[in-house]
Amino acid sequence: MRAFTRFSNSHSDHKAVDRKAPTKPRKNASQARSRATIDALVEATARILVREGFEKASTNRIAEVAGVSVGSLYQYFPGKEALVAAVIDRHNEAIMGLVRTALTEIADLPIDKAVRKLVTVAIEAHRINPKLHRVLAEQIPRTGQLRDVEAFNREIQTLVRAYLESRRKEMRKIDPGVATFICVSTIEAVAHNTVLHGAEMLSEKMVKVLVDETTRLVVGYLR
Amino acid sequence: MRAFTRFSNSHSDHKAVDRKAPTKPRKNASQARSRATIDALVEATARILVREGFEKASTNRIAEVAGVSVGSLYQYFPGKEALVAAVIDRHNEAIMGLVRTALTEIADLPIDKAVRKLVTVAIEAHRINPKLHRVLAEQIPRTGQLRDVEAFNREIQTLVRAYLESRRKEMRKIDPGVATFICVSTIEAVAHNTVLHGAEMLSEKMVKVLVDETTRLVVGYLR
Amino acid sequence: MRAFTRFSNSHSDHKAVDRKAPTKPRKNASQARSRATIDALVEATARILVREGFEKASTNRIAEVAGVSVGSLYQYFPGKEALVAAVIDRHNEAIMGLVRTALTEIADLPIDKAVRKLVTVAIEAHRINPKLHRVLAEQIPRTGQLRDVEAFNREIQTLVRAYLESRRKEMRKIDPGVATFICVSTIEAVAHNTVLHGAEMLSEKMVKVLVDETTRLVVGYLR
Amino acid sequence: MRAFTRFSNSHSDHKAVDRKAPTKPRKNASQARSRATIDALVEATARILVREGFEKASTNRIAEVAGVSVGSLYQYFPGKEALVAAVIDRHNEAIMGLVRTALTEIADLPIDKAVRKLVTVAIEAHRINPKLHRVLAEQIPRTGQLRDVEAFNREIQTLVRAYLESRRKEMRKIDPGVATFICVSTIEAVAHNTVLHGAEMLSEKMVKVLVDETTRLVVGYLR
DNA sequence: CATGAATGAGACTTCATTCAT
DNA sequence: GATGAATGAAGTCTCATTCAT
Missing domain, CATH: 1.10.10.60 (Homeodomain-like)
Known part of the structure; x- marks a missing residue:
């Protein structure tokens, strides 16, 4: 399951992936x-x-x-991979800082406020270092650092799911796993596309529009 | 703007990216x-x-x-890149076959049927050759084939937008560009995550659930 | 012994030279x-x-x-070498046309007229196709066509020597082989340097000066 | 203008010659x-x-x-060319050692002694490493090291010209540029041909004859 | 005879990694 | 520990030459 950051994705069926150099x-x-x-x-x-x-x-x-x-x-x-992994970790950690804080602050908010906050923070997270984010997302052959990113994604899943379950009464009847999956995927995708799209879309006004719209999308779905 | 397929993304700010080897x-x-x-x-x-x-x-x-x-x-x-580009093209073409057909069939359908069809086709598209899709999405440093993929994405954007504009009366008042962006991003993200998630989630029942949910998400948003 | 054309030189001590591809x-x-x-x-x-x-x-x-x-x-x-050899032959043949004619015409002339003619013809020969001459002289690793060029040089040597011997009475006492060697080397060198020097020196006036001077050099030496 | 060493020649009209690999x-x-x-x-x-x-x-x-x-x-x-260039430099430097010394010693000598010395040193220079000299002159496609060799040739031209100008009174009226060109070309050509001619001509007696003759040739010309 | 697709040896070059100092 | 010279496997690509059609 994808998460708030792009360079991700589970499974590694490749033989090539295995006998990799260490990463720590x-x-x-x-x-x-x-x-x-x-x-x-x-x-x-x-x-x-x-x-x-x-x-x-x-x-x-x-x-x-x-x-x-x-x-x-x-x-x-131990090798080049480890360095790249370290960069990814550092970047992930920065993102997780934002995300964890947001999820803490959200705990007591109603769904609409909460989703808005999540969308906002997702975009902010992608904006921490967009160029680096882009390189990480696009240029790096994923072959070793998957594990780390996975853990990171899982954490986000877990936190979001916990929030959603705590707010079940505000929501229509819906499987929490599915809801989490849809929300996280959606928010991440919009944030990713918004930020990585560079110039054309980055006017603050446009960002606000997208935040509004995405919030509407997700909130409308959950209730 | 992202599209129904993942290995994409516009802009290339890197100097390194430019004077690349040919790709045709x-x-x-x-x-x-x-x-x-x-x-x-x-x-x-x-x-x-x-x-x-x-x-x-x-x-x-x-x-x-x-x-x-x-x-x-x-x-x-002219080099390895061109080969990879050819593979990408071939894969894209296969996808576009499905997508174009779907968009044609959609023309006269109401939004709910149409969105369902789009979601279904998006998932089918990701399932054409999931392993290849994954490698293309994850392992290949984007450095040359961007142009092609861009064109491909633009086509999808254009087609979807045309449909949405033709159905404006069924929708709430909403900027067609934004609506297209949100829809395409969302559908693509769910399809991508669903399919690339491999075994666990690929039960047909689960897929149906996800199609239902995503349709609900998008349709709820548009009206 | 060098001759009127530059891309030449005898002996080939190299092992590398031997098992070469055919040239005809x-x-x-x-x-x-x-x-x-x-x-x-x-x-x-x-x-x-x-x-x-x-x-x-x-x-x-x-x-x-x-x-x-x-x-x-x-x-x-039979191969690339043969083609280059053919080009060289063709060029040499063009040169030899001029040279043979000149040496015929010279037969009955006194030394000063004769030398002037030789110098003139040497420069003309280098001017037949200066760019080609230059490439032949500078860019082609001599590895196979030596034989041909040798023959060509020997012919010039022989003809000049014959002339000089026929004019022995006009000359001081001097070994004909040595005289031939000095004359041919000198004339060729000046012609080569003059022509290959391109723009700066190619004014007709300058060429005339050089013809005069070279004639003086050689004639002064022979008498 | 050619100089005491053969593998030389200025101008490079070829497009191909330009964007060459580095040489340092x-x-x-x-x-x-x-x-x-x-x-x-x-x-x-x-x-x-x-x-x-x-x-x-x-x-x-x-x-x-x-x-x-x-x-x-x-x-x-940075590549093969640079290695070859280094070899050429080394060889040129060795030659220039001899030449510079000779030109210093010459300064106060009358023309006949001076020319004899130059001729002698030119032959010695070609004899430093005749086989290498030959390969350098014949087998190496000039494509990058031209610059260096040019500088080298210019230095010789300059030094010889300076000497000739200082001895103008012993000479007939003659343009110093032309005189330098003729002298350097001639001496170099004879030395080159003499040495590269290998065995047959390399008897010391023969060399002496050629030194005598060349000296006579040049001195006769200058006075 | 002509064609041009196919071949593959071999040249060039980079870069992750090691190790003597 | 730090240094950076040395290593060499591995990859990219060219081009003379052959041969089936």
Whole structure:
């Protein structure tokens, strides 16, 4: 089940996916210097991804941009995939910050207010770093970081479902799983398309219209 | 604006994206032998994409699987990208076959019947070759075939919009552009997530439920 | 010993030079059509050499420009080398036309008139097709056509030497072989440098000056 | 204008010639290890050029002979051309060593002694590494290293011209540019042909004769 | 004879990764 | 730990040549 962020999708039937390189940082970065190096590397990766595209993101280039030697890169990350995964994690974490907060604030709101908030936050989430989001969504062959994104999606599902179940009385009779699936898919899709569409649609007025419409769409559906 | 199929998305802000290798076949292949070779290559590419993943789709491998020499591959395609583009085109064309038919049949139907048909066809479209669809959506760095997919999306937008405008009297007052955007995004998202979710959700009963729900979602929104 | 044309030089100590592909046309072109095809091929080769450089002169390209299929190319020439050799031969033959005529006309002239004529003809020879001459001199790895060029050079040597020996009385006492070597080398060098120097030096006035000076150089040396 | 060394010639009218691959080393090689690698590569290139010919000088072969990996080759040189350019530079530098010295020593000598020295040094220069010289002159398609060789030729022109102008009183009235052109062309041609002629002519006695004759040729011309 | 599709050796180049210093 | 030189597998692509039609 899709979620608020695009670069996602479950299942990995591919053989190719299996014997992949590890994806987690090697050290726990006890020392401050290590921490700084790691940050520089992740940051460099993100910057290259955004500015030059996935193809240019070689380990040598990343190390260079990070102002570090390749050797150091491998000191902290088992390979290129791990770096990309780290960037994704960082981006996901930023998104989840917004989403978790929103879902907390929503808890006591009626459905219409709640949905509006969710739609708003979904768009905001896509706007955190749209260029990075786009690269992550479009240019990166998903082959290893699926697991992480999955977990992330599951969390959103769970939270939204919990909210919907808590508001069952305001809603018509409807399977909570299905409702969650429809809501999350819909909101995410509109947010994704809205933001990734760039210039033409990004006028604040247009965004407001889309928020209104999407809210109407979802609320109308739930009641 | 997204459409009924996923591997898409407009704008390409990357410098890296531009001076890309060509994407169109080299010859027009009048002769039968050529035709067979070309087909074998495209077919091989699709097969590898599905069975082994994008990473394994090297020109040598493709040629090998096609039972053809690399030289022949380059006789007809300027590079790997063009092969992938051909696979995408082929897949898109298959989808467009369904979609165009559906949109024709819809012309005289009332909104509820029409939307149901669209939702159904969207799911069917994603089911034509789900594995391929998934690979296309997830594993392929979009860097050249964008143009084609764009055109494809635009066509869907246009057709749907034309239908909606013809049915304006059955609908509440609403901007046709926005309505189209919302409908297409929504239907596509549900279809995509439904189908790409694989086994668990693919029971026919579940599919029916999702068609019902999505229809309700969209129809409720339009009226 | 060098001669009136540059792309030359004897000896071939290289192992690489030996097991080379043949260099002579396959057929004798009895029919007119064959003749036309052969000419088209040689002409195409020359044109490509001049306009696009040696690197671009692939057999496929040559055939294409000649308006003939690759198959036909191999019908008449055993390989690329043979085509280049044919171009060289044709060019050499054109040069030799001038040179032979000049040497005939010279026979009864005194040394100063004779040398002037030789210098003039050497420059003219280099001017027959300067671009081709340049490509032949600079861009073509000498690996097979040496033999032909050698023969060509030897002929010039022989003719000049014969002339000089016939005029021995006008000259100081000097070894005829040495004199020939010096004369031919000198004249060729000046002609080559003059012509290949392109624009700056090609004013007719300048050419005249150089003819005068070279004549003076050589005549002064011989007497 | 040609110079004391053959593989030269200015102007490059070819489109093909322009957008060529770079020709300069990538790194500056501060470390000793780098230096050794670079030297090994250049040396290997020269060796292959001499022993196996230009055609065999593939990057893989060069790396192999250098006892280094291809990767290392590309670490320091952007491609084959750059390697060949380095070999040429090295050879040119060796020649220029001799030539510069000679031209310094010449400064205060009268024309006849000076010319003799120049002729001698020209032959010596061609003898530094005759086989390499020959390959450089004959087998290498000039497509990138022209610039360097040009500079080299210009330097010689300039130095010789300066000498001639300083000795104007010993000479007949003659345009210094023309005189330089003639002298340099002539001396170079004789030296080139003499040395590249290999065995037959290389007896010391013969060389002496040729030095005498060439000196006489040039000196006679200048006075 | 002509055609041009097919071949495949081999050239070039990149880049993730290792390892001696 | 950090460095960056070195590695080499693997991928891309070209082009001389062959051969079925």
